Amino acid sequence: MSDESGSIFDGLIGGDSSQWAFGTDFEDPLAGVDTTVPDGVDHGELAGYCLMLGDDALIMSQRLSEWCSRAPDLEEDIALANMALDLLGQARLLLARAAAADPGVVPALPDGSPVPAEDALAFFREAEAFRNVRLAEVANGDFAHVVVRLLLFSAARLALLERLRGSADKVLAAVAAKGVKEVAYHRDWAGRWFLTLARGTDESHRRLVAALDALWPLQDELVATHPLERSLARAGVGVDPASTRDEVDAVLDQVFAVSGVDRPDRAPLAGVGGRTGRHGTHTEALSRLLAEMQVVARAHPSGRW
Amino acid sequence: MSGRDHAIEVAGQVRDPEMPMLTLADLGVLRGVEVRPDDDGEAVIVSITPTYTGCPAMATMRDDLTHRLNDAGFARVEVRVVLDPPWSSDWISERGRAALREAGLSPPGPAARPAGPVMLTLGPPRPAPPCPRCGSAATRLTSEFGATACKALYRCTDCLEPFEHVKEI
Numbered sequence: 394m395s396d397e398s399g400s401i402f403d404g405l406i407g408g409d410s411s412q413w414a415f416g417t418d419f420e421d422p423l424a425g426v427d428t429t430v431p432d433g434v435d436h437g438e439l440a441g442y443c444l445m446l447g448d449d450a451l452i453m454s455q456r457l458s459e460w461c462s463r464a465p466d467l468e469e470d471i472a473l474a475n476m477a478l479d480l481l482g483q484a485r486l487l488l489a490r491a492a493a494a495d496p497g498v499v500p501a502l503p504d505g506s507p508v509p510a511e512d513a514l515a516f517f518r519e520a521e522a523f524r525n526v527r528l529a530e531v532a533n534g535d536f537a538h539v540v541v542r543l544l545l546f547s548a549a550r551l552a553l554l555e556r557l558r559g560s561a562d563k564v565l566a567a568v569a570a571k572g573v574k575e576v577a578y579h580r581d582w583a584g585r586w587f588l589t590l591a592r593g594t595d596e597s598h599r600r601l602v603a604a605l606d607a608l609w610p611l612q613d614e615l616v617a618t619h620p621l622e623r624s625l626a627r628a629g630v631g632v633d634p635a636s637t638r639d640e641v642d643a644v645l646d647q648v649f650a651v652s653g654v655d656r657p658d659r660a661p662l663a664g665v666g667g668r669t670g671r672h673g674t675h676t677e678a679l680s681r682l683l684a685e686m687q688v689v690a691r692a693h694p695s696g697r698w
Numbered sequence: 699m700s701g702r703d704h705a706i707e708v709a710g711q712v713r714d715p716e717m718p719m720l721t722l723a724d725l726g727v728l729r730g731v732e733v734r735p736d737d738d739g740e741a742v743i744v745s746i747t748p749t750y751t752g753c754p755a756m757a758t759m760r761d762d763l764t765h766r767l768n769d770a771g772f773a774r775v776e777v778r779v780v781l782d783p784p785w786s787s788d789w790i791s792e793r794g795r796a797a798l799r800e801a802g803l804s805p806p807g808p809a810a811r812p813a814g815p816v817m818l819t820l821g822p823p824r825p826a827p828p829c830p831r832c833g834s835a836a837t838r839l840t841s842e843f844g845a846t847a848c849k850a851l852y853r854c855t856d857c858l859e860p861f862e863h864v865k866e867i
Contacts, residue, residue, distance in 0.1 A: 482748070482752025567781035568781065582842060
């Protein structure tokens with residue numbers, strides 16, 4: 394097929410990338426956004442903090458996207474993919490913010506590589522450089538497992554983002570203000586499904602309680618304080634997760650109460666020598682996740698793909 | 699017409715790639731159009747904001763704005779992202795809401811603006827919107843998530859048609 398506008402295959406050969414169905418993406422998701430680091434804030438610390446928040450979103454997004462085509466019905470498939478997309482969007486901005494604050498955190502790539510900084514951070518770091526909580530990385534289980542994981546994750550993230558809206562860092566404040574609206578939908582989705590499964594059949598109740606029991610030891614890390622978080626909270630840039638603990642507990646207790654499920658009585662999963670996901674000490678599940686997530690990008694460090 | 703008015707008019711006609719019944723201006727995504735003199739004449743600076751953080755349509759919006767302004771004679775176009783204040787469905791214009799209804803989509807109600815912590819909602823999230831096709835109030839939520847980040851799925855129990863509702867955010 395050929396007419397005056399040329400072959401439909403013309404777009405495959407260089408030239409105007411906007412001919413692609415979805416265009417190309419913004420090279421820099423923060424294009425036009427003021428990324429000045431507030432006075433008195435250590436650039437490296439701010440970058441590390443952005444990696445914590447960004448890696449939580451990125452790894453959780455990857456786990457949620459693994460659900461694509463596997464949910465009990467099409468609507469829930471779409472819901473999980475939407476939530477994965479929201480978190481991926483948050484991750485892009487936060488990783489880009491980390492790179493803008495301290496370019497030293499971005500892995501070195503071959504000269505001339507077109508891979509943008511946030512992609513380099515996502516695809517070219519080793520597991521020990523990721524700062525996400527371990528709750529985000531453990532392997533998926535059944536549907537009850539993703540419901541419980543999302544409830545624990547989004548209850549803590551929402552409480553944190555609510556406070557982060559007041560950050561002295563303009564980018565973090567803006568990401569938080571948007572994120573609050575998105576994560577509120579995630580938490581509601583998880584809360585409703587928690588209730589539905591708890592009050593459904595004996596089997597759905599059994600699975601829900603089993604998932605809660607399995608994931609509960611990982612909940613504490615969401616509301617525990619890493620020294621970097623304490624330092625940035627003092628500077629008015631970050632939020633000490635411990636300050637959200639009461640609010641998060643209240644939300645979870647509300648869900649447990651209407652669901653007729655007891656709050657689990659299990660101790661938090663200890664770190665290794667006190668080191669947890671926030672320090673870069675992860676479960677082996679993260680290595681497997683990264684192997685799949687990073688393999689294509691790592692095969693083409695200098696290419697567009 | 700001044701260069702700025704012309705640029706505003708051209709940018710104001712660019713449509714949303716996923717909801718083409720709406721212009722970016724009616725959707726509230728187009729946040730500003732400026733014309734600045736530069737060495738060879740004028741450069742247009744357009745500001746847009748994402749509806750949702752992960753909105754994959756941002757690049758298409760940028761490209762569409764750039765092309766339409768190029769075609770209108772503005773050789774240099776820069777598209778910037780504005781993150782603050784965050785987009786709200788309240789920014790969809792009356793004309794936009796009418797266009798949504800016309801296309802069989804249910805427009806959003808007023809967005810909640812909680813001063814304190816966001817309350818957990820375990821029941822129905824909002825009064826169900828009327829069916830945009832038959833007008834019946836007998837509608838039920840199918841899912842809070844739809845084909846794009848900004849839409850929920852409902853169905854009408856009278857005319858039995860499913861429909862999409864632009865979410866309050």
